[in-house]
């Protein structure tokens with residue numbers, strides 16, 4: 001008996017949270033990491049919140065909160081002095097990290113503490129979710145107590161491929177708004193690839209006018225692309241939501257649409273992928289792409305540009321029959337096409353570094369020698385874990401986005417007929433939620449090199465916004481918790497229970513989401529594949 005008490009005492013010392021009390025939870029996705037509830041509730045209704053004028057630093061968070069609260073609950077508010085009510089106040093606390101916040105829900109005041117815009121944003125999104133999900137009739141009830149919270153990982157991203165199919169300003173804004181709701185903070189925008197180029201470049205207008213024509217399912221579709229004015233509008237919309245946008249201008253492969261517009265810079269391709277590459281041995285190619293990247297870098301103040309670097313071998317066999325490339329290889333002592341690829345990427349990276357930008361690259365570049373302080377690797381090939389190890393060993397910060405379970409174009413359940421599979425494998429919501437990102441950096445050597453996680457939606461099989469929604473929701477919510485909540489905070493059953501109410505929010509917004517509680521739904525809806533709808537597109 002005595003031994004058992006000592007034993008339990010020892011266990012309590014080691015794992016105090018686990019034995020003494022289960023961490024309380026609140027109706028927030030991603031689940032906050034530290035919560036202490038004092039018991040009781042705050043009851044709020046229309047007009048019962050009173051705002052203290054906030055410092056400029058907190059204006060975006062405060063305005064977004066008021067706007068979203070109104071949109072989602074119909075509640076409006078007063079300023080202090082205009083009426084009596086529960087005060088919402090913002091206070092700067094420089095002792096907190098950028099994204100960290102304290103949300104103190106006292107008996108008659110709610111106080112947000114943060115050191116920076118991002119922390120204040122995260123605080124009000126937690127409050128917003130509690131108020132929206134805690135609303136019944138005209139009254140919203142939130143628990144009293146304190147949340148002190150910060151993310152497990154700084155990079156919590158979602159990637160949308162708009163080359164294969166184009167969705168437009170309103171859809172992108174809607175996605176950004178949901179990302180903000182879930183505290184996701186990086187939007188990786190895949191704007192160029194084989195089917196189309198989707199971004200206006202003033203110096204080279206044919207990129208969008210000719211390169212913007214077509215889609216994966218309809219090569220003759222009229223040109224669709226974002227004007228620079230639309231990009232600025234979207235960037236500002238994202239900034240207000242604390243989301244940085246990382247555009248991807250894929251090179252030297254996946255350049256087919258650009259090569260349709262300016263064939264003089266094509267490096268050729270293969271039978272399945274004609275005109276797939278930019279020409280790596282023409283001086284003009286580097287000048288042309290540098291001009292493009294200058295416009296891109298000005299449009300996107302994140303200071304990040306993703307340069308791709310993936311799957312160049314789909315088209316680089318053409319480089320074996322090109323005299324200019326033979327001379328490049330001889331002159332620079334480049335042994336083969338892989339070395340030419342690396343040479344190309346280093347030159348283009350240097351162009352961007354001269355503009356003070358940093359670059360993202362796919363994991364084919366894990367051994368490229370690109371400078372580790374300015375390069376972020378994206379590990380995507382789940383079947384090549386050695387590429388992740390190589391990136392880490394070479395000292396790179398790395399974003400984790402392996403196809404399974406982080407490519408959102410993979411099917412989610414056995415009965416889903418259209419979309420991608422790997423052999424028989426696909427990406428369930430549960431596998432996504434349980435993906436052990438923290439374990440990848442268990443080794444002390446690589447501590448801190450995992451920048452975070454990202455869900456990637458490639459759109460070969462996504463030719464409608466319904467299908468986009470179906471593959472994205474509620475995966476976006478699960479992704480948010482993978483990136484934010486520490487492993488001791490995560491619990492799939494608690495997540496699913498909380499998710500039920502989020503599905504109600506999706507319904508209110510007419511999103512066509514995947515319902516994990518009714519998985520047969522797609523069967524009924526997507527019973528007829530659109531033309532050229534691939535079962536299993538090539539990687």
Ligand code: ACM
Nearest residue numbers: 310311362380539
């Ligand atoms: C990729 O899926 N080609 C990065």
